[in-house]
Amino acid sequence: MPLPMISRRLLVEGAGAALVASMLPIAARAAGAAIRVGMIPDAGATQVSVDEKRPLREYLASKTGYDVNLVIPTNYNATVEALGNGSLDFAYLGGLTYVQAHARYGVIPLVQRSSDRRFHSLFITQSDSAVRTLADLRGKNFAFGDTNSTSGHLMPYYYMQKSGIDPERDVKYRFTGNHPATAKAVEAGIVDAGAIDESVFHAMVDGKQIDGSKVRVFYTTPPFVDYVWVARKDLDAQQRQALAQAFLALKDPRDKTLLDILRGKEFVRADDAEYDTLRGVARKLSML
Amino acid sequence: MLSVIDLTVRYPSQAAPALQGICLHVAGGERVAVVGPSGGGKTTLFRAVNGSVLVQSGYVALEGERVGEARGAKLRALRRRIAVIAQMHDLVDRLAVYQNVMAGALGRWSSLHALRFLLRPSGAELAEAKAALERVGIPEKLRSRTSDLSGGQRQRVAIARALVQRPTVLLADEPVASLDPARSEQILALLCDLARERGLALLCSLHQPELAMRYFDRIVGLRHGRVVFDRPAAKIEPEHLVFAS
Amino acid sequence: MHTLTIAWHTLLAFFPPDLSPSYLRYVWLPVAQTIGMASAGMVVALSLGIPLAIYVGTRAPGWQGIVGLLSALRAIPDLTLAILAVVIVGLGPAAGMAALAVFYTAMVGKVFAELFLAAPQAPLESLRATGAPRLAVALFGLIPLTLADLLTFGSYSFECAMRASVIVGAVGGGGIGTELVGAVNGLDYPRATTLIIILALLVASVDTLGWLIRKNPRIALVLFPVGVATMLLNPPQVFVVRHAFVTFAGMLPPLLNPKALAALPALLWETLEIAVGGTALALLLALPLALGAARNVVHTAITAAVRRVLDVARAVPEIVWALIFVVMAGIGPLAGALALGIHSAGVLGKLFAEAFENVDTAPVRALEATGAGRLPVVAFGIFPLAIGPIAVHTMFRLEWNVRAATVVGMIGAGGIGEALFNAQQHMHYQEMMAYIAATWLLVILADVVGERVRRRLGWNYVTT
Known part of the structure; x- marks a missing residue:
């Protein structure tokens, strides 16, 4: 007769659960004391990659005076939505993600790396491949990164069109989901060529994550504006300033650890007008 | 009648x-x-x-x-x-004998009472079950698992349940x-x-x-x-x- | 040949797993989160699903309506629910728990209701004949009569919840899923292998736990403190009702442009191909494996080994198999079908083995008494007796795989899922809702056809 015992314990548990549930609002307030910073998953979203960024988190906490929760949502869309529903206060966004988030939720641009103002996408192929120019891509298998990536999809797509290659008709393309996967797919020959973020590509070659002798860059796009740190619209102005100042105060040799994590040299103020060209491209490709 | x-x-x-x-x-x-x-x-x-x-x-x-x-x-x-005694397939095997017997009282109990009985049967309820089982000749089976009973014993339990129903x-x-x-x-x-x-x-x-x-x-x-x-x-x-x- | 070489090299890249203490220290928290999320989801699902199932099982007024509602809710894929939950509840385990709770309430409610409706009628009839109210009939009849099946399905769905927490983690729901998808995306294959091993161990533990629960149901109570504690430790980040409403309203009405509309039938067809192909492969693999895993067919030393194989196949969710097969076999429906096939083989293998073990022992013993050998006993006794459950499980799996086919599509295995995912990523929410609606209709259709077939096989509940 197992039933009687189950049911009796069930009642006790239920009463206990109701009791603790009444304390829920308190727990929720305690969780709200930190500022929540999100980074797009341009190089994987794992506990390890969050932990690798621990010096950054500690630096931001000491400069702003708030506890900092660093979060890496698993895709670009989740980051934008989190800024909209208030589960993130700050975020590091790509150019396209930024114009989307700005149009949707009015997020405010704060700072960016100086290199973000003149960013490039690289088109890569195998070293022994016959592909030398964009025109050679006709009929080939091609890899973009994430569909919402500026340097992995939007701008390469745009420059392919500009040079007379229609990605929809002239190549067989697919999305790998992120930049490292694109590099690996090209290195392994799963695709004939791919488009990738320049900073991720160089970091992977330097870090021996891919074999630099097997992969070759055959086209570099003209410069465009890309990554930016933003705040959600209704965030307190003082918190916004505190975070922006923390980034602007970074100086090269002194803060090398932090700048390496951020893959940059120095930070400058960002503003929305820089993104007008990109916005136009996004609109043209109906991605906005 | x-x-x-x-x-x-x-x-x-x-x-x-x-x-x-x-x-x-x-x-x-x-x-x-x-x-x-x-x-x-x-x-x-x-x-x-x-x-x-x-x-x-x-x-x-x-x-x-x-x-x-x-x-x-x-x-x-x-x-x-109206109490019903069917061929011996109508008992719930997984329940204890006293629980099957007292199921006869479900018609006059509220659902809450039924739940309370499953949690903790009162002395009076156990006594009623015992009395009914005594009348059908198997008082010693009060706390047995119903699935352990023989065919004749199951039929006696069904009759005891009918008695508890006071039909x-x-x-x-x-x-x-x-x-x-x-x-x-x-x-x-x-x-x-x-x-x-x-x-x-x-x-x-x-x-x-x-x-x-x-x-x-x-x-x-x-x-x-x-x-x-x-x-x-x-x-x-x-x-x-x-x-x- | 070239493709095979790549596939082989990719496979090698997953070994050896990263078992360094420093890494295991990292994954401790996500693992705890996953266990907590699955428990919390089940706690809610059981608390809401059982009362609903009892209502249906006692055929209370309007029970058919509730069956319809539960089927409709169950038809929305867990990943889709998770995406909506992230928008409404915010990032983190709270969103994962919310999605799991809704999904498993519908699943537990529906399946428990069907088990109740299929319960032997004679004892229930005799309870009703005493003039007992519905709830009393449920307490004294329905639940004890179906307890063995309730516990089997309950522990099975806990397992599913454990795997589903991986899927919801992939879109921002926290836990081991975020880690696993992150590791595969970051090409960190050795660590992905570590996580898959941990996942397999988790599911094996749940399997053992389920076995213990079936022997002593009160062990199931450990779910409650774990689930409740997780809910308390991971409150919703935000709950902005207005934002949720505005976002949701912005998704309506579902809308497709003419070009996308013209492409829709082909997308749906491809999704169906993935589902059917995956189920067929699963059936082929599962039958021999299940015989090897049935404790009443072969020696327990063999069943233990076969069961570990099934555990691994099952522990790794479709979407993770798909991630691996997309890397190994390339993008497209083949990877999706392989992923569904391997995972479903694990699920069906276990359920079939249980069906073999649950067969009525009397006819089997009668056969054995004739001096029949092992193989004839299986062929003439165990197998025919278990054919009903096997058919039902396969039909259910096919229905499930239609839904899963839309999910694996989201990471490049083709079908409607890919279109859905891209629309969601670009925040074309009206388009996304149109794809969700199409998915939903497809799953409902599979459900209806499945029920027809099951009824024809005489494996449906009796309607009086």
Whole structure:
């Protein structure tokens, strides 16, 4: 007769659960004391990659005076939505993600790396491949990164069109989901060529994550504006300033650890007008 | 006590009616056996009395109240007064014996009371279960698991449950169908004793006419959905029973 | 040949797993989160699903409506629910728990209701005959009569919840799923292998736990403190009702442009191909594996080994198999079908093995008494007796795989899922809703057809 015992314990548990549930609002307030910073998953979203960024988190906490929760949502869309529903206060966004988030939720641009103002996408192929120019891509298998990536999809797509290659008709393309996967797919020959973020590509070659002798860059796009740190619209102005100042105060040799994590040299103020060209491209490709 | 008046029942899937123009009266304390071939309408008759089958015409009345018209709580109140003992498949194996016995009281308990009983049966409730089991001769099985019982013991538990229900009518549908002859006689004797002792109207369907003649006051023959005879056991002639065997 | 070489090299890249203490220290928290999320989801699902199932099982007024509602809710893929939950509840385990709770309430409610409806009628009839109210009939009849099946399905769905927490983690729901998808995306294959091993161990533990629960149901109570504690430790980040409403309203009405509309039938067809192909492959693999895993067919030393194989196949969710097969076999429906096939083989293998073990022992013993050998006993006794459950499980799996086919599509295995995912990523929410609606209709259709077939096989509940 197992039933009687189950049911009796069930009642006790239920009463206990109701009791603790009444304390829920308190727990929720305690969780709200930190500022929540999100980074797009341009190089994987794992506990390890969050932990690798621990010096950054500690630096931001000491400069702003708030506890900092660093979060890496698993895709670009989740980051934008989190800024909209208030589960993130700050975020590091790509150019396209930024114009989307700005149009949707009015997020405010704060700072960016100086290199973000003149960013490039690289088109890569195998070293022994016959592909030398964009025109050679006709009929080939091609890899973009994430569909919402500026340097992995939007701008390469745009420059392919500009040079007379229609990605929809002239190549067989697919999305790998992120930049490292694109590099690996090209290195392994799963695709004939791919488009990738320049900073991720160089970091992977330097870090021996891919074999630099097997992969070759055959086209570099003209410069465009890309990554930016933003705040959600209704965030307190003082918190916004505190975070922006923390980034602007970074100086090269002194803060090398932090700048390496951020893959940059120095930070400058960002503003929305820089993104007008990109916005136009996004609109043209109906991605906005 | 129990009256069946001009009762006709027709199942949608079958051309011939399952019961046709049945009339039957059973008084309190009276013991009536229903005999006949399988498919003759015995089970349908019991279901109609219990209010669990849709009646085309005629009606069943319990102390003047019509069973077929009752719905919801009123039907439940009527059913409470009719205890059913089926072939031994109607106990819940996983429950303890005392729980199956006290299931007879569910009709007068609220759901909350039922839950409370599962959690912690009161002394009085256990005593009632024990008393009922004593009456059917197996008090020692109070806390056994029902699945561990033999066929005869299961039938005794079903009878104990009927007692706990405190009914006015006792319906037993083939109560000894799967028992050996010795056990069958014990169970029938027990049912008939209880009917006399508590003034219940006992309606019992049986396969074996000779058992029916031995234990019951009256015997009703049912075939093709019709009553073919209805007379005191003493006045049954062998030719009446030819069709049943 | 070239493709095979790549596939082989990719496979090698997953070994050896990263078992360094420093890494295991990292994954401790996500693992705890996953266990907590699955428990919390089940706690809610059981608390809401059982009352609903009892309501249906006692055939209370309007029970058919509730079955319809539960089927409709169950037809929305868990990943889709998770995406909506992230928008409404915010990032983190709270969103994962919310999605799991909704999904498993519908699943537990529906399946428990069907088990209740299929319960033996004689004891219930005799309980009703005492004039007992519905709830009392459920307490004294329905639940004890179906307890063995309730516990089997309950522990099975806990397992599913454990895997589903991986899927919801992939879109921002926290836990081991975020880690696993992150590791595969970051090409960190050795660590992905570590996580898959941990996942397999988790599911094996749940399997053992389920076995213990079936022997002693009160062990199931450990779910409650774990689930409740997780809910308390991971409150919703935000709950902005207005934002949720505005976002949701912005998704309506579902809308497709003419070009997308014209492409829709082909997308749906491809999704169906993935589902059917995956189920067929699963059936082929599962039958021999299940015989090897049935304790009443072969020696327990063999069943233990076969069961570990099934555990691994099952522990790794479709979407993770798909991630691996997309890397190994390339993008497209083949990877999706392989992923569904391997995972479903694990699920069906276990369920079939249980069906073999649950067969009525009397006819089997009667056969054995004739001196029949092992193989004839299986062929003439165990197998025919278990054919009903096998058919039902396969039909259910096919229905499930239609839904899963839309999920694996989201990571490049083709079909409607890919279109849905891209629309969601670009925040074309009206388009996304149109794809969700199409998915939903497809799953409902599979459900209806499945039920017809099951009814024809005589394996449906009796309607009175």
